[in-house]
Amino acid sequence: MDRRQFFTTAIGAGLTSFFSSSCLKSSLNDNKALLSSSLVNNNNLLTQDKNTSLKAAAHKVKKFYGTAISEADIQQDKDYAQLVASEASIAVTEGAFKWIVIEPLPGQFNFAPADQTINFCSANNLKLRGHTLVWHMAKPDWLSYPPSLSDVERHFTEIMGRYRHNQTLYSWDIINEVIADSPSDAEDQVYGLRKGVKPEYVRDVFQIAASIDNSKEFVINDYGCEDTGWKQDKFLNLVRYLKNSGAKLDAVGLQSHMWFSKNYGWNENGFRNFLKQLKSTGVRPIVTELDVIVDTPLPSTLAELDQMVADGYQKYLNACFAEGVETIITWGLSDKYSWLRHPDYLPKKLIDYKDFIRPLPYDTDLQPKPARNAILKAFRNVKS
Template identity: 55%
Template sequence: MGFLQKDKQKEDDSTDYIAATNTDVNSPLRQIAATKKKRYGAAVDGEFLFKEKDYADLIARECSIVTPNGELKWNATEPQPGKFTFESADAIANFCQKNNIALHGHTLFWHMGNPDWLPYPPTLEMIQRHVTGVMGHYRNSPVLKSWDIANEIIADNENETDDPTYGLRRGVKPELIRDLFKFAASVDPTKKFYLNDYGIEGATWRSSRFLKMVEYLKNSGAKIDGAGIQSHLWFSTAYGFDATGFSSVLKRLNDLGVKPVITELDIIIDTPLPDSIQKLDQMVADGYKRFLDICFAADVDTVITWGITDRHTWIRHPDWMPKKTYRDNPSVWQFLRPLPFDENLQPKLARNAIAQAFMQAP
């Protein structure tokens, strides 16, 4: 499937930033965000986007940017060595163009989402072929604006790395990531480049290594425009959120000239669980507002939730559902409500909290 012909009005990024008059908390999130020159978006799954009209209509109404869930990962785009396929990703790109939505490319390099034939880490030659094929295909796309060049390269913890300085996953060298970013810039320098990772929303071992890796890339002359902060968050009355540590991470990124971007936001409430769905929804909403207030104070301009409706959240998949809190307690499964809209695509308190955070942003 090819791209639609370019529409000059839709191609202009500024069209989404026209200050909308008469916006209120019930206006579409994309419209509220645009009044502050910001974007709201969500991860989308092509399988549901083209089967469920109500879901597609919700995405079109609320989002000014989307991230394909899996359609741009290596196993989807290069299932056999040197053989590329873009039918599913192109369908999402065409949906975006029809609805004046920007597309964020996710991802060129990851330890998961790979075909069986691909080693981790891939050789530089494999990476160059893949980047040439995938980035080259979208070089002239009117909607694809940015890429997660590398995703989750920091080890899960300090016991799973041989690299105490950068904390990279075993086998991954900082020079390989540097060369990946530099080669990507030789293929298409017109897009924004992100290093994307999780567990960096505070003063943690991972955030320290992530910041060192960002600094290394900057000092190496690599093109790195943004830092993708996934923000799969867990909140609980039993432990607090490290707001001070997170603010320091955002400040350091800004000081380095690397734009912090929220790429995969959702919120789980951990034990002790409240005694009602209503109380849980309020806790989730409070978490969104508190987190986004910190982000917007640091000039974050893009917020992407990992999904938009609880109907299609990855967190409800049995393989990913938090085991101790939820998988071992099926009676509380319904307390997994991490996204702005519920299973019936109705707005929740979380959706209103996101709207209020945008409206109150500097």
């Protein structure tokens, strides 16, 4: 998922009140030398169970582990492609199915990236999630937002019709991030939708999708719902409306870009209650874009940083599994390809500090980190 606005608005993980740029700058200056001096491969200190893949550990307790992939990354980096195939049973496309890629000009369709991704998944026995059909940040310049229903039907007919009988692609993110970032940005205060979007529009988009292919899993995907507050409430209201209106909504995607810090806690009980409420509507909550970052104050060593990330994974996954969540997808497998490390997506003051960003199970050298152990342990701790 493209996140150009994530850090600059400090909203992407729903933790605006906790993100202090002055505190971050001070902490970075204080800790840069210490962390830089510790940037060595400390994986020999870990006890990694490399004989058990994450997908095997998940399967043993009737769950699923997956990762986001880019068709370019898996084509250019064969070691990474092999790692993805060995660890995951599900993949989700980072960009191949987005409107701006599929139909950059009206009526001109480019299915090459999507087809390449499907071929990779099929060859490696991975199931694929199609992400995402409608998203305000992945529309071509010629397309309005929200797209007209006639454009939606025409576009969906092409893309969903093409893959209707494909057995590898099993799930569609029908609409992504339709909830506004804050009350002031919302079209209404009941559902909190983005400007110009009505709940009936979202319903109609799902109905159009179902009229073309109702055999796949249909998902509404959003971020910032892992913490109690305005956005969580609005998302729940929208899900209830869609289910009550008869829309084919099978699952809700919780992106789960998580922040953890020594200075504040995460409302685990509130999140678990949210999962209960979602499930009561008849939808399945799934974790679609999980990664973990450490907020200030930063630790003084890389080992401590990695352990904080691992602890964040385990805490979050334990809560998910306690409420019956079955599918866990990380937004990438290796820090090497994490969107969080890309200079285009970071504030300028953080560009020189990307070594602080280690949010995924494997490091930039494709070596396992404590985060992988934490995910493995969380699966193993699931009670049958």
